[in-house]
Amino acid sequence: MQQVNDLDFSYRAVLKSDGSGRVTSLIAYQVLDDRPLRAVIWDAQHREWVSAPELAAPLLYDERNGDRVQIIDRAEAETIARQSLSTELPETEALAAISDEGERMSWDFGPPRQ
Amino acid sequence: MAEQRILATLDASQRSALDASIAESEVVATLVSRDLHDVVASLSRFDPSGEHLKVVDEEFRVKGTASLARAFREAAAFDGDVDSRAVLARIKDRVRFSIQVPEDGYSATVAAALAALRERGYQVSELVSFWGTGGRHNGLNVTLHDRNQFTIELQFPTPLSRTIGKQTHALYEISRLKGGQAVERVAAFLRILEINKANGITDHQPAGLERLGEMRKVNTSLTRWIAKEPLVWEGYRRWLERNGMTFEQALEHHGLTPQDVLDGDRSDAASERLGLQLPGRAEE
Numbered sequence: 001m002q003q004v005n006d007l008d009f010s011y012r013a014v015l016k017s018d019g020s021g022r023v024t025s026l027i028a029y030q031v032l033d034d035r036p037l038r039a040v041i042w043d044a045q046h047r048e049w050v051s052a053p054e055l056a057a058p059l060l061y062d063e064r065n066g067d068r069v070q071i072i073d074r075a076e077a078e079t080i081a082r083q084s085l086s087t088e089l090p091e092t093e094a095l096a097a098i099s100d101e102g103e104r105m106s107w108d109f110g111p112p113r114q
Numbered sequence: 115m116a117e118q119r120i121l122a123t124l125d126a127s128q129r130s131a132l133d134a135s136i137a138e139s140e141v142v143a144t145l146v147s148r149d150l151h152d153v154v155a156s157l158s159r160f161d162p163s164g165e166h167l168k169v170v171d172e173e174f175r176v177k178g179t180a181s182l183a184r185a186f187r188e189a190a191a192f193d194g195d196v197d198s199r200a201v202l203a204r205i206k207d208r209v210r211f212s213i214q215v216p217e218d219g220y221s222a223t224v225a226a227a228l229a230a231l232r233e234r235g236y237q238v239s240e241l242v243s244f245w246g247t248g249g250r251h252n253g254l255n256v257t258l259h260d261r262n263q264f265t266i267e268l269q270f271p272t273p274l275s276r277t278i279g280k281q282t283h284a285l286y287e288i289s290r291l292k293g294g295q296a297v298e299r300v301a302a303f304l305r306i307l308e309i310n311k312a313n314g315i316t317d318h319q320p321a322g323l324e325r326l327g328e329m330r331k332v333n334t335s336l337t338r339w340i341a342k343e344p345l346v347w348e349g350y351r352r353w354l355e356r357n358g359m360t361f362e363q364a365l366e367h368h369g370l371t372p373q374d375v376l377d378g379d380r381s382d383a384a385s386e387r388l389g390l391q392l393p394g395r396a397e398e
């Protein structure tokens with residue numbers, strides 16, 4: 001079985017919690033061996049990409065959210081970002097840099113706003 | 115520390131909205147508590163001894179600051195709403211209660227409880243069942259609305275499922291939150307199945323749930339969990355390989371058999387996904 005590369009990201013579309021089926025966010029994340037989850041999300045409230053693994057984890061791993069998350073590939077994530085979220089999906093190097101900064105600063109829920 | 119980190123991601127107006135929400139929740143919870151105790155008292159025919167049918171765990175009836183802040187941040191970040199009150203209104207368990215129900219007559223008791231709540235003006239909006247063999251979690255969650263459309267979550271555990279819930283809560287948190295590596299998440303999940311098995315929950319599923327009407331069923335089996343999030347399984351398989359173990363050996367370590375993990379989903383796809391074969395299945 002192959003080792004996961006530091007620049008390998010997986011992608012999930014997140015649907016709005018009202019059951020409308022509308023995509024309101026994206027998660028780009030990495031499950032690396034011997035490391036906690038690394039995840040960058042589209043923060044739909046602040047309209048920016050932020051490192052927030054503590055927010056992403058329950059969407060990925062809690063069965064109660066199973067119907068809100070769809071498995072997609074990078075090409076689909078790029079399309080959704082552009083067409084549904086009016087943004088651009090960062091390149092993988094940029095996603096890794098956001099994750100690195102988040103880990104360094106312990107921004108598990110996104111950056112502070114105060 | 116985690117609470118401080120969550121709160122730091124909220125601005126002053128959002129924190130004020132959270133404080134106001136908790137104060138409102140306390141008022142709502144007091145009224146709901148009174149109604150639930152009345153309802154339970156009216157159902158004494160279902161538990162003449164009075165030992166098992168009761169409102170339980172009321173100390174958790176209002177979601178605390180850290181937990182509410184997490185739910186708020188999740189809802190705001192993924193849904194994109196900027197109106198704090200709208201975000202808070204969509205959080206289903208700001209006020210949450212549990213009525214423990216005896217296993218015998220479970221469905222009839224729950225049906226009677228819901229009917230009594232409707233008579234008191236509550237709207238029963240959604241039933242979500244987690245009951246099922248081979249699953250991580252067993253229970254029934256009901257979403258209610260009071261006369262002012264405030265959302266309340268009401269759970270109906272049995273004495274056994276409640277005991278298991280307390281034994282497994284910390285493991286559930288490992289399986290679903292950020293900190294865990296893939297191997298820790300899967301190991302926590304397997305440990306939960308081990309505890310479920312030790313308590314014999316498979317033999318204590320309530321009968322007649324269909325009489326409760328329309329409900330959403332959530333499959334909490336290992337195979338469904340992995341199908342939804344295959345990367346965690348791949349990470350776990352790499353860990354097994356590095357440590358020279360097979361999945362069957364890992365199951366054995368937890369006192370589990372392939373049947374225990376496949377009970378929740380007996381499809382060929384599930385067997386294939388886990389690389390397991392049920393006894394006799396190959397000859398079928």
